[in-house]
Amino acid sequence: MAEPVDWRADGIPRSARFDDIYHTESGAPAQASHVFLGGCGLPGAWVGQSKWRILETGFGFGLNFLTTWQAWRAHPQRPRLLHFVSIEAFPVSRDDLLRAAAGYPDLFGLAESLAAQWHGLLPGFHRLSFDEGRVLLTLCIGDVQAMLRAQRFEADSIFLDGFSPQRNPAMWSSETLKAVSRFARRGTRVATWTIARAVCDALAQNGFQVTKAPGLPPKRDCLQGVFEPAWQVRRRGPVPLPAAEAGRCVVVGAGLAGAAVAASLARRGWEVDVLEAAERPATGASGLPVGMLAPHVSPDDALLSRLTRAGIRATWQQLEQLLAEGEDWRATGVLERRATGDDRLPGEWIADGPNESWHASLPQLGEAGLPPDAVALWHARGAWVRPSRLIAAWLALPGIRVRARCRVARIERIEHIDGKGKRWVVRDANGAMLAEADRIVIAGGMESHALAPEFPLQAVRGQVEWGLMPAGARLPATPINGDGHLIAHVPTAEGRLWLVGATFDRDSNDVAPRASDTEFNRGRLNRLHPDAAALLAPAFARGETRAWVGIRCASGDRRPLVGPLSSGSADGVWLCTALGSRGLSFAVLCAELLAARWHHEPLPLPAKLAQALDARRAWPADEKAQRLASAM
Template sequence: MPIEPARFRLTEDGTPYSDSFGDVYHSSDGGVGQAHHVFLAGNGLPERWRGRARFVLLETGFGLGLNFLATWAAWRADPDRSASLHFVSCELHPFCLEDLRTLHARWPEFAGLAAELQAAWPGPVPGVHRIHLDQERVCLTLYLGDARDGLAKLSVSADALLLDGFSPACNPDLWSPKIFHLLAARAAPGATLATWSVAGDVREGLRRAGFEVEKAPGFGGKRQMLRGRLLRQTHASDQAGALAAPSSAPVATPHALVIGAGIAGTSVAERLAVRGWRLELVDAAAGPGQGASGNHAGVLRPLPSLDDNRMSRLTRAGTLYGWRHIRKLIAQGHAIRADAGGVLHLARDVAQQDKMRAVVERLQLPPELLRFVDADEASRIGGWPVATGGWYFANSGWVQPPSLCAANLAAHPGQITRHFAHKVADLVREGTHWVARDAAGKPLAAAPVAILAAGTGLTGFPLASAIPLVSARGQVSLLRASDASPPRVVMCRMGYVTPAIDGLRCAGATFSVDDDATGLRALDHQENLDKLEAMLPGYTHNVEPDQLDGRVGFRPASPDRLPMIGAVPVPGTVAAGTPLADVPRHPGLHVLSGFGARGLVWAALAGELLAAQLNAEPLPLETDLVAAVDPARYLLRPARVMATDD
């Protein structure tokens, strides 16, 4: 469902007011005072987070973000605070950035924190947004959409619940029995709650959901508020939450062995290292990003659909998180070759062009993320005459994968031990550790947790035989090009072509399953040129395929084109209807694979998802999407034929 930004006006006393809901955004006695009295003190904070590794809060309505800013500020001011703070919230009508800046200016005590939040503020895009703040010690997981949907799809075990939003009389859906039961299902044992509402239906609804509640002195002109605690866990009716619940406790020893130093392995290593893990990174190559991740350039952009299916949502989330990750590393001083200068995806014909226009009209995403352009505008953007229009992703672009792999490792040099030029021939469990051995049986590295991120090399590990991975040979052609020559942006249509990068542009790529030929083939260069000519008529004139340079890579692909992220299942028969959470797994063994041609799209978010799972944190994706990428999914359904895509 498209996200409609909030609209507001100020009352005579300056309190933000919503005409749509007929209610104020916070108490007229002061939003910050209300946050401290009702939501912090009502949940026993800051005392309850002291001495803990992490503390998790779950809020029903983000609004202006005052509760979040007040919580963040109180956490920073407490010398005995938890090591990390997770704040999870839902918002159906988020403020646009300009309005948020205007409103936040009324609280100068939060100026620094508010500026950091505003710099990371997402556009009105539905779904989960993972926002890292305060040197990644604070994590805001923001679901944009209806809270009833968000709470049903968020994977979180909350220590404190903040019931906020417009009043029950003005917005009854946010105070419904369904909301209360979902909150109980996402509350940790001993969780507390606080809210300014003492309505009888609210008290009774919370009691029926398993909470013990009591009235307490309210804030300002409101005589009473409500606070409570979870007495018993209820079971939410939504199946998605049960399918992909996080583990009940983080891994005891934060030490992992990662096999593979491509875009998958370096991404999860970086995401674990930022959480304080020690990593043993093993790869047969002499350095990072030498296998399928070694291309001169790749494309980082989403793939929308009319029904906003799993592929559409996952590639959108991966693109947004991936570019945030790249910008963060660049801001830290790491030399990543990347440019979000735009991507044009041209239609094959008029019929597909009409479908692409319908997708844009249906999704109603921010124009910088997705908009439709006709053939004339596409020709102007790309700098070359084209026959059809299509999608324009203004904030997407190209990335040089090896530079991103190197930056992932350089971000935490003291925590990642590199074991390059060592091929892992075997992985065995010895006591509490996984041990990687070479062909001679010599141990290379060991850790309690092992992560298989070896690309197509995954098929060489019998422990992962339940995962139906295939190798897809891809040949990229390199064309010499002068700077600023057309096309000036990445262009796609059955294949892709990049702008000039260091005197070369990439065109490709072929996709050949179970083809192990490592050498360049003129026939494959011709296939890439044919795709390029169909995209940009007249562009390949006088280009001879046997004169081109290029590169061959072998990409790990999955039958349903979605990645495989999570604990490795034990091979065997699983009864129909078995929940994913109940499928037997190898203890401490995980996988990141199946990225196919979208390694750049999946990698950063996949690393964050697995790191969150290993640390028992709120997950950065909706639970139905977590289930969709679970590597055990293939044990619960018939095998599918490998699909290709445009």
């Protein structure tokens, strides 16, 4: 449930939980500009920077974020990328978010964009993307100390906000401010409206030099500071990987993984060459005629469940920004059939909560043509997507060049011709140089195995059946999955497409269709949706259906691999592969994780979830030992 808000007669919002107002009577934008941006020297401080990273300890109605975003938009020398990371334990409703911004015309349009992505705010991280991915808001929903432990980056500015120390002491405790100090580098500026002695003392004890500054009426003073400790700062944890500056990158593979990586890097200023072995992009497993986007749901909210939710949010934003809904994708929702007794959900989820998956209702079952006693879940954040359209949109972004029929056989490091260090080179089987770059990303699905033979990549063959819908056919408008899946009503130049499948054959690279798999898929469809199976039976009998086969790439633990190829190539050659059968769910998330780690940006995932995708978990034993030794 959203946090309830009391609205005073003068329009000032008040928290019943903390018995305090959300912002001063002078107005939230004025407070944000004077106390937070002004206190951190913004926007002047970000001039000449490629990115700017802000940590905020209380999001509230997001008016500090909106004011910062507006200042970024208006500044002619703004950084290419603005990261705003904010912690909020009790998010308000979308309606209250808009109500709080309604009195500020300069901010209201931005607030509407924020409200459009204000959904599914379960505990954890939520990455929201604006202005073509150049303004990134990472909402950390949960207790402040837990969220600070889960995030890792160096902040350029720190906004300490929240209800007063008397009303919400945990937000201002010495433990919280010590955790905040771990995000600071020398020169990081901090600003807050409170001058409470305990806050000043805790900041000073943790390396900040603080001073009082004129406040915004009715407050006489506010607090400003800079991180300049008298001691040598030593950070615990693993040694961070070398930071990268935008240059030239080669991405091997033009499927979902490779195209998503190319797009993420191009947004950060990289010049990207995408090399594809086939005749054109999206010809491997990413060439599926139409795919389904749906989360994994489990009663214990397992790792895969949390990863797919984060991945779908990231993909959804790209779909809305780049594709035409109704033609390239459609936000239909997805109905998932379950076996009797297998529809359990996390215990804290409720029907009208922030969770976007719930037990299917009788009307939803009826509209899908399923019996009223069917056991099913409804995923509101579900869709069908044509992967080739998404790949084409990514590869068309500025800064990306695609070269087909370029099969990379090996990667070398050589001395650059101008004598300014070493460069990475990719060559074909004859030794001819295909390209050179500052960094390489291997994202070629099973083609990755030739360049990363030490990794235990597994081929997983999948076959689907598809065809054009018969005239007047009443197939369900909502995709259905469970034991197999059914997608229909997908517009193409030939007519409306339907698709069923898919098989899952491990360790098979055979791309020839199999009649036995066609029958297997028909059997699964009959169990999933008997009426649809009966309706499509004549098309199968007349041979009017088509089979499509793709070879997915999976890791040993069925999670993607994102990280350096080896300890010796951490500053040059990385993997982004093994997306398995969830390429649509994982491609954007993995690409953004790779970019964040290259540029020392805020993580799009809590640290433990990011670690679960780290390619270093699959390094050979001797590489792992070397990594541990270097971190000691």
